Amino acid sequence: MQRGPYNTISTTDIRFFDSLLGPNRLITDPDECESYNIDFPSTVRGASRCVLKPKSTEEVSAILKYCNTRRLAVVPQSGNTGLVGGSNPVFDEIVISMKSMNKILDTNELAGVLTCEAGCVLENLENHLTTVGLMMPLDLGAKGSCLIGGCVSTNAGGLRLLRYGNLHGNILGVEAVKANGDVVDALNTLKKNNTGYHLKHLFIGSEGTLGIVTKVVIQCPPLPKAVHLAFLGLASFDKVLKTYHLAKRELGEILSSCEMMDRLSIDVSINNLDMKNPLTSYENGHEFYMLIETSGSHLAHDEEKLSSFVEKAMNNDIIEDGTLTNETAKINNIWGLRERISEGVLRDGYVFKYDISLPFTSFYKVVEVLRDRLRDPRIIRISGYGHLGDGNIHVQVSIPEYYVDVAAQLEPFIFEYVSQCQGSISAEHGIGFKKTKYLHMSKTSSEIAMMYDLKKLMDPNGILNPYKVLMPVTTELQS
Amino acid sequence: MEDYKFLFKVVLVGNAGVGKTCLVRRFTQGLFPPGQGATIGVDFMIKTVEVENEKVKLQIWDTAGQERFRSITQSYYRSAHALILVYDISCQPTFDCLPDWLREIEEYASNKVLRILVGNKIDREDREIPTHVGEDFAQRHGMYFLETSAKEAENVERLFMEIAAELMEVSENILFKSILLLW
Numbered sequence: 001m002q003r004g005p006y007n008t009i010s011t012t013d014i015r016f017f018d019s020l021l022g023p024n025r026l027i028t029d030p031d032e033c034e035s036y037n038i039d040f041p042s043t044v045r046g047a048s049r050c051v052l053k054p055k056s057t058e059e060v061s062a063i064l065k066y067c068n069t070r071r072l073a074v075v076p077q078s079g080n081t082g083l084v085g086g087s088n089p090v091f092d093e094i095v096i097s098m099k100s101m102n103k104i105l106d107t108n109e110l111a112g113v114l115t116c117e118a119g120c121v122l123e124n125l126e127n128h129l130t131t132v133g134l135m136m137p138l139d140l141g142a143k144g145s146c147l148i149g150g151c152v153s154t155n156a157g158g159l160r161l162l163r164y165g166n167l168h169g170n171i172l173g174v175e176a177v178k179a180n181g182d183v184v185d186a187l188n189t190l191k192k193n194n195t196g197y198h199l200k201h202l203f204i205g206s207e208g209t210l211g212i213v214t215k216v217v218i219q220c221p222p223l224p225k226a227v228h229l230a231f232l233g234l235a236s237f238d239k240v241l242k243t244y245h246l247a248k249r250e251l252g253e254i255l256s257s258c259e260m261m262d263r264l265s266i267d268v269s270i271n272n273l274d275m276k277n278p279l280t281s282y283e284n285g286h287e288f289y290m291l292i293e294t295s296g297s298h299l300a301h302d303e304e305k306l307s308s309f310v311e312k313a314m315n316n317d318i319i320e321d322g323t324l325t326n327e328t329a330k331i332n333n334i335w336g337l338r339e340r341i342s343e344g345v346l347r348d349g350y351v352f353k354y355d356i357s358l359p360f361t362s363f364y365k366v367v368e369v370l371r372d373r374l375r376d377p378r379i380i381r382i383s384g385y386g387h388l389g390d391g392n393i394h395v396q397v398s399i400p401e402y403y404v405d406v407a408a409q410l411e412p413f414i415f416e417y418v419s420q421c422q423g424s425i426s427a428e429h430g431i432g433f434k435k436t437k438y439l440h441m442s443k444t445s446s447e448i449a450m451m452y453d454l455k456k457l458m459d460p461n462g463i464l465n466p467y468k469v470l471m472p473v474t475t476e477l478q479s
Numbered sequence: 480m481e482d483y484k485f486l487f488k489v490v491l492v493g494n495a496g497v498g499k500t501c502l503v504r505r506f507t508q509g510l511f512p513p514g515q516g517a518t519i520g521v522d523f524m525i526k527t528v529e530v531e532n533e534k535v536k537l538q539i540w541d542t543a544g545q546e547r548f549r550s551i552t553q554s555y556y557r558s559a560h561a562l563i564l565v566y567d568i569s570c571q572p573t574f575d576c577l578p579d580w581l582r583e584i585e586e587y588a589s590n591k592v593l594r595i596l597v598g599n600k601i602d603r604e605d606r607e608i609p610t611h612v613g614e615d616f617a618q619r620h621g622m623y624f625l626e627t628s629a630k631e632a633e634n635v636e637r638l639f640m641e642i643a644a645e646l647m648e649v650s651e652n653i654l655f656k657s658i659l660l661l662w
Contacts, residue, residue, distance in 0.1 A: 279522075280504065280508075281503075281504070281508065281524035303550055304554040307554045310523060311488070311558060314523065314538050320524070321524035322523055323519075323521065323523070324522075324550075325548075326520065326550070327519045327547075327548055329519075330520060
């Protein structure tokens with residue numbers, strides 16, 4: 001990959017940023033820049049020597065206006081929890097860290113509408129909403145560090161998508177800054193506003209390539225009064241599907257999560273992280289596990305539904321054993337088994353992660369196909385877990401360290417396989433830097449052509465998050 | 480579908496720490512886990528046994544003894560075929576609570592449910608409830624009675640096997656009666 005036609009940052013540029021932000025919100029020390037250059041699983045590393053931390057929309061606007069004129073490439077960064085290298089510089093792009101824009105601006109309890117700045121940490125928003133009986137429509141394993149602006153820009157999915165849908169539905173409005181510094185105020189707070197073009201969607205999921213999200217308006221559902229969790233052990237994937245089918249029918253309106261994990265995935269939490277498996281009736285554990293959560297407004301009603309569902313599942317021979325609870329500490333422990341897989345697997349060494357959507361018929365087959373294909377003694381684990389209810393599986397292949405030949409056996413094979421099965425090569429993690437060359441496997445050529453048109457319109461100099469989502473269009477640098 | 484002729488739901492209740500989970504684990508896995516933590520919510524599992532050459536599948540529900548960890552609806556009582564009410568023979572308060580448990584059973588369970596009173600921990604030397612006291616209580620309330628030790632594997636297998644056999648007989652009688660009625 002070649003560095004694009006951008007200018008290199010000069011001392012004059014640094015002086016400008018210093019006068020704009022002051023020395024505390026401008027980082028040029030190489031050691032301090034390091035954590036912004038590397039992604040959280042340490043799979044990509046950029047070489048930025050300048051990190052900016054704006055505190056207001058006006059500052060973001062001033063930065064972009066300056067960079068656009070100067071042809072300086074920038075990369076917006078939120079919590080840096082992405083898995084496709086979308087928020088790290090590839091070369092020396094200036095990092096615009098949104099961390100300091102972390103104010104909650106308005107909470108409308110009756111309408112369930114929250115307005116806040118892009119740099120608010122997801123978990124902080126969740127805690128704030130709890131006090132007024134509301135909740136965030138999304139929840140992720142990375143909630144303690146990811147920022148809402150990043151979630152919106154990547155259209156993050158997560159554990160509640162099954163119930164509340166994705167962010168295209170839950171984000172009512174955004175404020176974003178375009179590449180030239182113009183501020184687009186699309187801070188709609190209405191549930192229904194069918195007027196003109198729905199511009200907010202341009203900034204949801206475009207991974208900072210069309211503009212930088214600075215404020216968001218979120219539709220927040222009421223906090224459920226009753227949450228129940230069933231954790232189940234199963235013998236085969238076929239039975240996992242049957243259980244899902246039964247859960248949809250029996251639990252319908254209160255079902256809020258339906259997750260699956262295979263044996264090797266749960267082993268990560270149990271062996272790598274020393275967590276306890278709450279199911280003990282099978283000495284060697286189970287081939288598959290499911291986590292089924294219900295959220296509703298009536299404790300007794302929900303409990304009764306869930307236990308009758310479990311009884312049916314046992315009578316039909318589709319589950320082997322399980323546990324049922326509404327006790328918060330136990331619920332959190334069980335969720336931990338699922339949520340910490342992604343962190344725990346890093347202890348294996350190097351991890352190839354694939355976040356894919358597949359039709360149910362081939363949902364787990366992808367793991368079996370990989371196990372068949374990669375019979376290499378260096379491989380520690382090939383396993384799958386994920387949001388079954390959303391048709392989204394996370395496949396992880398771990399080895400002690402990165403081997404080029406293992407990578408070559410995996411890619412592009414897995415993407416081709418997914419594409420053949422009519423799946424998506426990125427269900428919720430985006431395209432970022434790591435998947436740009438595979439975009440065509442999940443997008444048609446007409447879609448990609450229109451994406452280029454939009455990119456050219458919104459960011460003619462290509463300064464916004466270059467090398468991400470779309471392959472760069474090489475244009476000569478105009479002096 | 481697995482091959483079995485009978486399917487019964489067996490629910491264990493009783494005070495915290497009387498050994499419900501240990502009885503279940505002894506029966507289903509043949510082990511005695513030392514330092515078993517309190518059950519939170521309810522755990523459920525399946526064990527298939529053979530009675531008179533017939534496969535009987537037991538669906539076992541192991542419930543929390545501690546008030547704050549118990550479910551609020553007790554919905555698991557409703558479809559139970561057998562209820563095992565457990566106390567600890569070395570702990571008088573667990574025996575004193577039996578009438579409370581019976582009231583709950585009356586309220587939530589079917590009146591046809593098979594009820595078994597179990598005095599657990601007979602391996603202990605500090606017995607507080609003599610066998611005949613337990614027996615009397617069971618008789619007065621129309622319950623089967625058995626003393627067990629999950630630790631020493633005493634009467635545990637027998638407990639579940641007798642339940643399976645009894646339930647099988649009851650359901651065959653019902654079957655027989657209904658055939659007679661059809662005639």
